[in-house]
Amino acid sequence: MTSELQNLHNVWLSNRTAQSIPVHQISFDDLSNSIISTGPFYFYIIDFYDMTLSHVSPAIAEIHGYNPETVTFNDILGAIHPDDIDFVAKAEAASTNFFYNKVGYAKMLSYKTSYCFRFQLENGEYALFNHQSLMLSLDENGGLGKSLNIHTRIDHLSNLNTYKISFIGLNGEPSFMDLSLDEDNQNLTEFSKREIDIIKLIANGLNNAEIAEKLFISILTVKKHRTNILAKSDAKNTAHLIKNCILQGFI
Incomplete structure (x- = not known):
């Protein structure tokens, strides 16, 4: 594993649960219905306890060339453009800071986190993707359990990454759009x-x-x-x- 990917792993490892937590309250049909797609996409559930994947969408084969039965989380992370890995690590750290220090970790279950980066396609070329993640389970201390991740190809809409992050409120929660990672975001713009x-x-x-x-x-x-x-x-x-x-x- 490269040092860049290890830095990304460290963001999750420091906040993961001590054991795998099952997700009983949400059916997979409900998860699928929560997906917003503006282009070709795939999804999977990541268990941060041991970094294993489940419910991997077959579309990952068409987009990245990965076998949905054998693909690993590191395979997916390895497809991130080398120049964007540092941004992804900072975005994940900013997400952790937002929930733990701004709105409270329990709110994590009522938000989708969204940002963009470049992903490698099956043909070796790179395209801009939108990443959305929805946390499905936490332990009593706020440790990360399972998350639904959705990756949507959006280069038909834009090739320019804003390098910002958004938090989309669910269940009546407010939303926060296009937050810069270079600021502490003391004055959050709330929708x-x-x-x-x-x-x-x-x-x-x-x-x-x-x-x-x-x-x-x-x-x-x-x-x-x-x-x-x-x-x-x-x-x-x-x-x-x-x-x-x-x-x-x-x-």
Whole structure:
């Protein structure tokens, strides 16, 4: 194992559970339904206790050329572009810091973590992928158990990586988009569930009147939300906002 991959492993090893924790509360069908895809993708469940994989999607063979029955976690990590491994390690460390020091580790089960990096394809070329992870189990001390990881090819949408990380709230939790790894993120930009609902409706082509009717709010309230959303996201316009949200797996 290279020193870069070892540094990445160390992020998880220092926070993993002391034993494998089964996931009883979520069915695999529910997990599959939680996947947001904007391009070719595959998924798997990683057990951080022993770094074993399960429920590996057959699509990994088409994308990376790996046999879903025999592929290992190190095989997948080894396909990361060498120039992006350091970023991935920093993103994973930033994710740990966010949950343990900002919102509380118990909230980890109600968020998807999202960022992008380059992956090697079966033909040896590299393409930009979006990585989303959803923690499925923790121990009583917040040790990492099992996680659903989803890797989606997005180079048809963009070839430029922002090198930022997003935390997508589930079950009514707020979301945080495009956080820089170079900052301590003391002033987190928070997107409420209502704002995320409006973003999704905009992406579906609804105008202000239709959104107001759908959410049982006034058109003026919708306009205020849209103004606040653009200001928070630092997006140039709605099209820029929607593109960024798609790349980060918000919608």
